[in-house]
Structure formats: C-alpha cells, structure tokens
Amino acid sequence: QQQVKQSPQSLIVQKGGISIINCAYENTAFDYFPWYQQFPGKGPALLIAIRPDVSEKKEGRFTISFNKSAKQFSLHIMDSQPGDSATYFCAASYGQNFVFGPGTRLSVLP
Amino acid sequence: GAGVSQSPRYKVTKRGQDVALRCDPISGHVSLYWYRQALGQGPEFLTYFNYEAQQDKSGLPNDRFSAERPEGSISTLTIQRTEQRDSAMYRCASSRTVGLNTGELFFGEGSRLTVL
Numbered sequence: 701q702q703q704v705k706q707s708p709q710s711l712i713v714q715k716g717g718i719s720i721i722n723c724a725y726e727n728t729a730f731d732y733f734p735w736y737q738q739f740p741g742k743g744p745a746l747l748i749a750i751r752p753d754v755s756e757k758k759e760g761r762f763t764i765s766f767n768k769s770a771k772q773f774s775l776h777i778m779d780s781q782p783g784d785s786a787t788y789f790c791a792a793s794y795g796q797n798f799v800f801g802p803g804t805r806l807s808v809l810p
Numbered sequence: 811g812a813g814v815s816q817s818p819r820y821k822v823t824k825r826g827q828d829v830a831l832r833c834d835p836i837s838g839h840v841s842l843y844w845y846r847q848a849l850g851q852g853p854e855f856l857t858y859f860n861y862e863a864q865q866d867k868s869g870l871p872n873d874r875f876s877a878e879r880p881e882g883s884i885s886t887l888t889i890q891r892t893e894q895r896d897s898a899m900y901r902c903a904s905s906r907t908v909g910l911n912t913g914e915l916f917f918g919e920g921s922r923l924t925v926l
Contacts, residue, residue, distance in 0.1 A: 706852075734914070743814070743901055743917030744853065789852045796841060796865070796908065798915060800852030 702727060704792050706801030713808050719777040721804045723790035726771065730792035733766065735775050736800075738787045747788070748775070780808045812836075814918035816902050822924045823892055831887045831921045833902030842885050843903040843915065844877055853901055853917075859885060860908045892925045899923075 705724045713719045723733075734749035750757045750764040750773065757764045763776040777784055785808050790801040815834040823829050835842050841860050845853035855869040862882040870876070874892075879885040889896055899922050903915040 741919070743919050745917065746914045796858060798855065802852050803850070
C-alpha cells in the first residue's frame with residue numbers, strides 16, 4: 701500500500717516534443733503529490749507539486765494531471781528541451797511520510 | 811549554509827568497519843530525513859527527526875543502522891559492522907515545517923558509501 705509505481709523507466713523525446721510520465725498509488729491517505737527532478741551528481745529538487753483538491757496544476761512548461769478516483773497522476777513537460785534531460789521522481793505523501801517512485805530517466809534529443 | 815550539506819561525499823570502507831555519515835540541514839529547518847538511494851532507484855526512507863526527537867525509524871534495515879540529532883541541527887547516520895549490501899548513496903533532506911503540511915523536502919548531494 702505504500703508503493704508508488706512509475707512508468708516509463710526511461711523516455712527519449714525530441715526537442716520540442718511532449719514528455720509524459722505516469723505514476724500510480726494505492727494508499728488513499730496520501731494528500732500531497734510532488735515531482736522531483738534530479739540531475740547527475742545532484743540531489744533531487746522539487747519541480748512541481750499538487751494536492752488532491754485540484755485535478756491539474758501548471759507551472760510554465762510543466763503540468764501535473766491528477767485523477768483521484770483512479771489514484772493516478774502524471775507529469776507533462778511541454779516543448780521539451782535538452783536541459784530537461786534528467787531523472788524524474790514522483791512521490792506521494794501524507795504528513796511527513798514520503799514515498800518515492802523508482803524514477804524515469806528522460807533524454808531530450810537536440 | 812545555503813543548502814543541505816553532507817559529508818563525506820564519498821566513503822570507501824572495508825567490510826566490518828563502522829562508518830558515520832553527517833548531515834547539516836538548512837538553517838532553521840526543523841525536520842531532517844535520511845534516505846538511501848540505490849543506483850537507478852528512488853529514495854528509500856530510513857528515518858526522520860523533528861527537532862532532536864527521532865519520530866520514525868521504521869525504515870532502518872537492521873540494528874546496525876542508527877541515527878541521532880542531539881541538538882536538533884546536525885545529524886549523524888552510523889552504520890556498524892558494514893556489509894557489502896550497505897553500499898549505496900545515502901541522502902539527507904530537511905524541511906521547514908512538521909506535521910500535516912510538511913511540503914517541500916530539500917535534499918543534499920548525498921554520501922556515496924562503497925563497502926569492499
């Protein structure tokens with residue numbers, strides 16, 4: 701019940717394309733869903749987050765779509781750029797309990 | 811400091827030795843978390859503190875692992891009698907607040923442990 705599933709494991713997108721990463725959770729107690737971006741040699745850094753009272757949140761080229769009934773959420777990166785190449789982790793949280801997905805390695809080709 | 815600082819960044823040790831990994835959180839952050847991250851995997855929870863109190867240590871793999879944060883700031887994760895399976899990246903994170911709306915975790919760059 702604590703697991704967060706994430707797919708795909710890796711993703712290759714052309715510059716200007718749309719990158720989509722999907723996550724699913726089981727525990728309905730989760731009430732905060734952040735996405736973290738990690739560059740090689742660095743720690744994960746918060747990219748964008750959503751709470752379940754809304755179905756979508758957009759910040760620049762990054763959008764989270766949230767489906768509470770399906771217990772799924774996804775990250776969309778519009779107009780993907782080579783600088784977006786990184787590993788992306790979804791997470792689910794309640795209180796101070798954070799559970800991370802296994803990560804998606806995104807490569808954006810120039 | 812400006813961010814979460816971890817030391818050492820790299821540690822190579824022989825099986826059976828004890829190691830201590832240090833984390834200095836962002837100034838004023840009350841919560842401190844330890845995670846372990848295997849290559850190609852997401853961070854796996856080990857333990858966390860609010861101020862100096864250890865709130866949850868359910869993620870510590872066994873009793874060779876311990877952590878402390880005696881003054882509510884710097885924390886040390888200690889692994890006794892290291893084994894090869896302990897080799898991993900150990901990450902520390904801190905957050906401003908506690909409780910129901912903890913929000914963002916700020917991660918350090920990690921300490922990579924290799925046990926020979």
